[in-house]
Amino acid sequence: xxxxxxxxxxxxxxxxxxxxxxxxxxxxxxxxxxxxxxxxxxxxxxxxxxxxxxxxxxxxxxxxxxxxxxxxxxxxxxxxxxxxxxxxxxxxxxxxxxxxxxxxxxxxxxxxxxxx
Amino acid sequence: xxxxxxxxxxxxxxxxxxxxxxxxxxxxxxxxxxxxxxxxxxxxxxxxxxxxxxxxxxxxxxxxxxxxxxxxxxxxxxxxxxxxxxxxxxxxxxxxxxxxxxxxxxxxxxx
Numbered sequence: 001x002x003x004x005x006x007x008x009x010x011x012x013x014x015x016x017x018x019x020x021x022x023x024x025x026x027x028x029x030x031x032x033x034x035x036x037x038x039x040x041x042x043x044x045x046x047x048x049x050x051x052x053x054x055x056x057x058x059x060x061x062x063x064x065x066x067x068x069x070x071x072x073x074x075x076x077x078x079x080x081x082x083x084x085x086x087x088x089x090x091x092x093x094x095x096x097x098x099x100x101x102x103x104x105x106x107x108x109x110x111x112x113x114x115x116x
Numbered sequence: 117x118x119x120x121x122x123x124x125x126x127x128x129x130x131x132x133x134x135x136x137x138x139x140x141x142x143x144x145x146x147x148x149x150x151x152x153x154x155x156x157x158x159x160x161x162x163x164x165x166x167x168x169x170x171x172x173x174x175x176x177x178x179x180x181x182x183x184x185x186x187x188x189x190x191x192x193x194x195x196x197x198x199x200x201x202x203x204x205x206x207x208x209x210x211x212x213x214x215x216x217x218x219x220x221x222x223x224x225x226x227x
Binding site for chain 1: 152154157158159217
């Protein structure tokens with residue numbers, strides 16, 4: 001199956017700093033990628049849809065100025081958590097679909113963010 | 117996307133078949149049924165999907181009722197490594213549509 005890689009797998013940062021998470025499709029092109037957040041013992045919640053070459057679409061209640069998304073190529077999308085606070089501590093997961101196909105989504109392994 | 121209903125948790129003995137049900141009574145004609153699972157602290161993993169016919173792959177079988185209002189994921193010989201949260205999701209056809217995750221079923225496989 002197709003591979004989606006996230007980096008880093010885990011990160012600890014201080015309050016007020018920014019953290020960038022990368023999501024790469026290693027063996028296929030992905031026009032669209034999705035970013036999810038998952039708090040402990042809860043399900044995945046969609047944050048935003050990342051579209052290559054255009055602005056991301058954010059779900060209601062997700063601050064676009066706090067969670068910056070860049071999708072500059074067909075294989076890379078980045079999520080930057082700006083001015084992180086402890087309440088931003090969570091498990092962040094990306095997914096990607098092969099361009100032009102209505103197939104399954106391929107997920108990254110997730111990034112555990114801890115803000116101290 | 118249609119809403120799904122799954123039991124909160126299930127247990128299964130290792131080596132036995134695990135049958136995970138899902139209700140999706142409001143599914144539309146152009147919506148597929150997808151199953152994913154999430155092992156602790158990992159990203160979800162695709163298992164199988166179908167429209168109206170039963171499907172089988174190397175991981176599992178998917179049985180969809182004739183009226184498409186419910187389905188069952190079958191893991192024929194569960195192992196300890198199958199312990200995970202299993203999500204049943206229905207989504208419209210079309211390219212790269214988003215997935216809406218419910219609470220899923222926590223499957224515990226025991227010795």
